[in-house]
Amino acid sequence: MSSISVPLLKHHDTQETFTRTTNGARATLPVPNSTRSFWLYGTPDANPLAREGSTGDLPSDVDICIIGSGITGVSAAYHLAKLFDGHKDIDKPLKAVILEARDFCSGATGRNGGHLSPTRFLDFARLEATYGTDEAKRQHALEKHTAQSLIDIIKNGGLENTVDYVPVDHVAIFLAEQEIEEARADYSTAEAADLDLSGIEWLNKDAMQAEYGTSFAGLRYGGANLWPLKLVSELYKLASTQNPSKFELALHTNTPVTAVGPGSSPERRWKVSTPRGNISCSYVLHATNAYASYLLPHMHGPDGIVPARGQVVALRANATPTKTSWWGNQGFEYWFPRPVEDTEKYPLVILGGGREVAGQNFGYYTTDDSVINPEVGKALRNFLPGIIPGKYEKGREPEMEWAGIMGFTKLGDPFVGPVIDKSRPEELQGQYISAGYSGIGMTRAYACAEVIAGMVFADITKTSWTKPDWLPRHYLTAER
Numbered sequence: 001m002s003s004i005s006v007p008l009l010k011h012h013d014t015q016e017t018f019t020r021t022t023n024g025a026r027a028t029l030p031v032p033n034s035t036r037s038f039w040l041y042g043t044p045d046a047n048p049l050a051r052e053g054s055t056g057d058l059p060s061d062v063d064i065c066i067i068g069s070g071i072t073g074v075s076a077a078y079h080l081a082k083l084f085d086g087h088k089d090i091d092k093p094l095k096a097v098i099l100e101a102r103d104f105c106s107g108a109t110g111r112n113g114g115h116l117s118p119t120r121f122l123d124f125a126r127l128e129a130t131y132g133t134d135e136a137k138r139q140h141a142l143e144k145h146t147a148q149s150l151i152d153i154i155k156n157g158g159l160e161n162t163v164d165y166v167p168v169d170h171v172a173i174f175l176a177e178q179e180i181e182e183a184r185a186d187y188s189t190a191e192a193a194d195l196d197l198s199g200i201e202w203l204n205k206d207a208m209q210a211e212y213g214t215s216f217a218g219l220r221y222g223g224a225n226l227w228p229l230k231l232v233s234e235l236y237k238l239a240s241t242q243n244p245s246k247f248e249l250a251l252h253t254n255t256p257v258t259a260v261g262p263g264s265s266p267e268r269r270w271k272v273s274t275p276r277g278n279i280s281c282s283y284v285l286h287a288t289n290a291y292a293s294y295l296l297p298h299m300h301g302p303d304g305i306v307p308a309r310g311q312v313v314a315l316r317a318n319a320t321p322t323k324t325s326w327w328g329n330q331g332f333e334y335w336f337p338r339p340v341e342d343t344e345k346y347p348l349v350i351l352g353g354g355r356e357v358a359g360q361n362f363g364y365y366t367t368d369d370s371v372i373n374p375e376v377g378k379a380l381r382n383f384l385p386g387i388i389p390g391k392y393e394k395g396r397e398p399e400m401e402w403a404g405i406m407g408f409t410k411l412g413d414p415f416v417g418p419v420i421d422k423s424r425p426e427e428l429q430g431q432y433i434s435a436g437y438s439g440i441g442m443t444r445a446y447a448c449a450e451v452i453a454g455m456v457f458a459d460i461t462k463t464s465w466t467k468p469d470w471l472p473r474h475y476l477t478a479e480r
Helices: 011-020 071-085 124-131 133-156 177-192 205-212 228-241 289-295 374-387 445-461
Strands: 064-067 094-099 166-173 201-203 218-225 247-252 259-262 270-274 277-281 283-286 306-316 324-328 333-337 348-352 400-408 415-418 431-435
Touching (some): 064 270, 071 094, 071 228, 071 445, 124 133, 133 228, 201 205, 415 445, 431 445
Parallel strands (some): 064 283, 094 247, 283 431
Antiparallel strands (some): 166 218, 270 277, 333 348, 415 431
């Protein structure tokens, strides 16, 4: 018999909490003693770039400073490397540096759920009602563009085994009747808008019981899982080796940026300060997600980007589940089984969620991922044994448990484009941001980084930048 360890239908309450706090605290720097995630520490060789560039001299002068070494920062470098490689009029290589406060990729990308599955049509009705049909379609097009682009990179490079890429069925499980009603409304609205809905299967309770051993209805479509850190590591390798004669890229980990201030010349507009020294540069790319308001104080609070702590466990199954990734409870919970190693009988399952029991503030306004919430941990331990009984042993302790910090926005969508502070609109030229993915970074960050990389390239080369067809206009900082 099924039992549910988390409260249901809490999305409205979390949004209300989010907007009720009108002057939330500015973010801190990432804490140095973070919990150890499976992606970062699950195997001894998981993160060979962990401390790359953490000692020795920093460059004092570069063209572009990228702050953050997660999927956004590294994807931006990858796109810049590709753009400059195809540009003939380069007299000397553009120099770029990625600066990371902790080990490589140790923020949200190194702590997330490992899913690469676009939402397909979910949330379409709200998006259309808020922004119009074209914008709603663009949001889903962006996720499709991200997933397909990354899959192409993986397959063209023969990286499937390197990044643990696994094509899977993605199942949305409906734990409440309201979720089914909302999904049906999204589907009908998307169908009327002529959105591609191929491959969508609605599964009633009997079908779900027969196939997955759960008594809740759901829907199924194609998706993928992977090891996010390993994907980002490969993107960094591609970016740094694309064509060093046109684009030089360096990485300096354990180098927190403590301030971005005016530079010493019109050409080098910015001075990026770190405990290891200062760097003069012309462009700054903020790829800091939840931590954005530390360097950009005007972006604190619900009108900017609000940090929130999430929690994840790696829990051993008690049977061999199907090759499936899962999403449930309005997206609060998400999980998938890892590929089974030769020495394993049953798979390790990566399960995240539980913010519904994290207290009245749902984990908002915290940047401390050095601790875990015991109530959230209890809910996660009981979640899968409760909804898929028999395949997960009740009371079994996770093999790893960790926290991560996500960045949320009032719209639920990221800020992408030039940094804009309305109190000083002319003073931030050359600074760009892509951050605030509201828990949906893996299917959005790569494409959003492509946008800011294209903007920087256009500015450097004095060419025009054209909005991609797949880009939602309401993501852009100038159009929010």
